[in-house]
Amino acid sequence: MSKNKIGLQLWSLHDDCQKNLASTIEAVGKMGYEGVEFAGLYDKSVSEWNKMLADAGLFPAGAHIQIDQFLTKNLEKTLDTYEALGCKRLICPGFWGDWSASLDGYRRACSVLNVAAMRASKRGFEVGFHNHDHEFKLLQNHIPYDIIAGTLTSDIILQLDVGWLYAAGCDGVSFIREHRGRVKSLHIKPYHKDNPLALLNDDQVPWKEVFKEGNECGTDWFIVEIEHYPVSPLESVEKSLNALRDMGL
Numbered sequence: 001m002s003k004n005k006i007g008l009q010l011w012s013l014h015d016d017c018q019k020n021l022a023s024t025i026e027a028v029g030k031m032g033y034e035g036v037e038f039a040g041l042y043d044k045s046v047s048e049w050n051k052m053l054a055d056a057g058l059f060p061a062g063a064h065i066q067i068d069q070f071l072t073k074n075l076e077k078t079l080d081t082y083e084a085l086g087c088k089r090l091i092c093p094g095f096w097g098d099w100s101a102s103l104d105g106y107r108r109a110c111s112v113l114n115v116a117a118m119r120a121s122k123r124g125f126e127v128g129f130h131n132h133d134h135e136f137k138l139l140q141n142h143i144p145y146d147i148i149a150g151t152l153t154s155d156i157i158l159q160l161d162v163g164w165l166y167a168a169g170c171d172g173v174s175f176i177r178e179h180r181g182r183v184k185s186l187h188i189k190p191y192h193k194d195n196p197l198a199l200l201n202d203d204q205v206p207w208k209e210v211f212k213e214g215n216e217c218g219t220d221w222f223i224v225e226i227e228h229y230p231v232s233p234l235e236s237v238e239k240s241l242n243a244l245r246d247m248g249l
Contacts, residue, residue, distance in 0.1 A: 007035035007061035009225040029056025038063035046084040060087035070116040091128040110151035128157030136168035163189025180217040197230040201243040
C-alpha cells in the first residue's frame with residue numbers, strides 16, 4: 001500500500017452497486033484504488049463483502065452510517081457488523097431533519113456521537129463526522145459547524161469534505177490546518193463554481209496544497225467522492241484516480 005492511501009466512497013457508484021455490486025467492486029480494484037468506504041451494504045452478507053473485497057485487493061477505508069445506527073439501542077449490532085468486515089472507522093455522513101433544524105438539534109446529535117465514540121473506542125473503533133455545506137450557513141446567529149467541532153469530543157475524527165468546504169466559501173487548506181490532528185480522512189470531491197461537472201484537476205480546488213496540508217496533519221486516507229458525472233460514473237472515478245496520480249498523490 002502506498003504512503004498516500006487512496007480510497008473511493010462507494011456512494012460515487014451507487015447505481016452501479018445496485019445493479020451489480022460484485023462487478024463494480026472488481027472494477028474499482030482493477031482501477032488501482034486501495035480501499036473503499038462503505039455507503040450501505042446493499043443487502044449483502046459480511047462473508048459476501050469480505051470475499052468481494054479480498055478478490056479485488058481492496059481494504060475497508062471506513063463506512064458512512066446514519067446517526068440512527070449510532071444510537072445506544074443500535075450501536076452494538078452496528079459494531080458487530082463492521083468489526084466482522086474489518087472496518088474500524090465509522091463516519092456519520094451528516095445531520096439531517098430535526099437534528100439540523102436548530103442549534104439544540106445539532107448539540108443533541110453531537111451528544112449521540114460522543115456517547116457512541118466512547119463506547120466504540122473500547123472495541124477499537126474510531127468515530128467521525130463528515131461535513132456538507134449546510135453546516136456553514138448561519139442558523140440562529142451561529143455557524144453550526146462551530147457548534148459541531150466544539151461539541152464533539154476531540155477523539156472524534158473530522159472527515160473534511162474538501163469540495164463542500166470550498167462550496168461553502170471556506171479556505172479548505174486553512175481549515176485542515178485549523179483542525180490538525182483530527183483530520184485523519186479527507187474527502188476528495190471536485191468543486192468548480194461555474195461547472196458542476198468538473199472533475200479533479202479541472203476544478204478550482206488547490207489540490208496540491210490540500211494534499212501537502214493533509215500529509216502534515218496526519219491524514220491517512222484520501223477518499224474520492226464524485227456526485228456529478230461528465231462521463232459514466234465508472235469512467236469518472238477512474239479519471240479521478242488518474243488525476244490524483246498525475247498530481248503526485
